[in-house]
Amino acid sequence: MAYLTKSNSLRIIASIDFKKIGNMNGNVYKKPIYFFSYYEKNNLLGLKELLKDPENFIREYYVPIENKDKLKYVFEGGKPAYHSNHDCSRLNSNFRNFEIPEEIRERGKPEVERFRKWFKENQYLLEKPDVFVARIFIAFKIKINPKAIDYDNSGVEVIDNLNLQELESRIDKYISQAGQYFNKADNEKKEIIRKFQKFTFLAYSENDIKNNDTRFSDVAIKKFLKQYDSHFKKPIKELLIEYYRVLHNPDLKFEGNLLEQLGFKPCKSCVEDVMYNKSTSKPIANHNSINEMDDDLPF
Known part of the structure; x- marks a missing residue:
């Protein structure tokens, strides 16, 4: 089953x-x-x-x-x-997904895949927003608010039992x-x-x-x-x-x-x-x- x-x-x-x-x-x-x-x-x-x-x-x-x-x-x-x-x-x-910044998507699929790989390796840094923002700028030369890429995908999971x-x-x-x-x-x-x-x-x-x-x-x-x-x-x-x-x-x-x-x-x-x-x-x-x-x- x-x-x-x-x-x-x-x-x-x-x-x-x-x-x-x-x-x-x-x-x-x-x-x-x-x-x-x-x-x-x-x-x-x-x-x-x-x-x-x-x-x-x-x-x-x-x-x-x-x-x-x-x-x-x-x-x-x-x-x-x-x-x-x-x-x-x-x-x-619960599952949380994260939206890829528009600047990254505009660079094409190879850059999207590089961002995904980097994000999965550095996701733990979301607990330290300032460090996350600095690291993402070093890696991709973009400035971003980490909350902007947080995407709630829990759906009906929030309903009481x-x-x-x-x-x-x-x-x-x-x-x-x-x-x-x-x-x-x-x-x-x-x-x-x-x-x-x-x-x-x-x-x-x-x-x-x-x-x-x-x-x-x-x-x-x-x-x-x-x-x-x-x-x-x-x-x-x-x-x-x-x-x-x-x-x-x-x-x-x-x-x-x-x-x-x-x-x-x-x-x-x-x-x-x-x-x-x-x-x-x-x-x-x-x-x-x-x-x-x-x-x-x-x-």
Whole structure:
């Protein structure tokens, strides 16, 4: 049996080409939720199906997509890991990624790779920001605030360990609050909600809003949609994801061969636990592959 982190279970959904799959059937929750877009609904239903019946999900829905390195983060481009040990420290710890400075990315892929190597060797210096800034200037001739490259990738990991009843109570509360907010809103806010509640992604785009035939500017609409998204949609989506996990697959258990089909690799730490008996520090099996394993992604 193999295990995934919550963030890695989301990676599977992120790699689905819903244009090829089409509409997934089912309801995201026992109560109707009207403000999810087609894409948001399909993502939630995809994760629900994955947790409920992994084999059927792969057979019916999964369309593998090449995992391209976007050269944006320090830990990127490698294969994510699955864990054979439920107590593995990497399985139960939060993962932090770091954004590569724009000046480095503009220099091209070789410089990005050099920065990644340097960063991994000097990451411990983040505890001493002044030293980190000085060293990075010596190595790359750029000045940077180390906080600027810190990127939180914990996702739904921050949700409390709630049971089904508690999760349902929180989800119901947010749904009720969203309804109350609409009923109490003035006509101007109701107009924006009616037209754009399913398209809150527009708030994060630098492009103009197409078909904006309202009396409001794009700036005003985007500002409102960001608030609406953060207050209602994002919290409900994160709670629903946790709800599916607790309901269908509390420990995020999967068969290892299924995960390898999805592009995952065995966790290096778990393999080392198999190779070495911790009480004697002696090998218990003859493995030669551990030093050859790509361990780019630390989870």
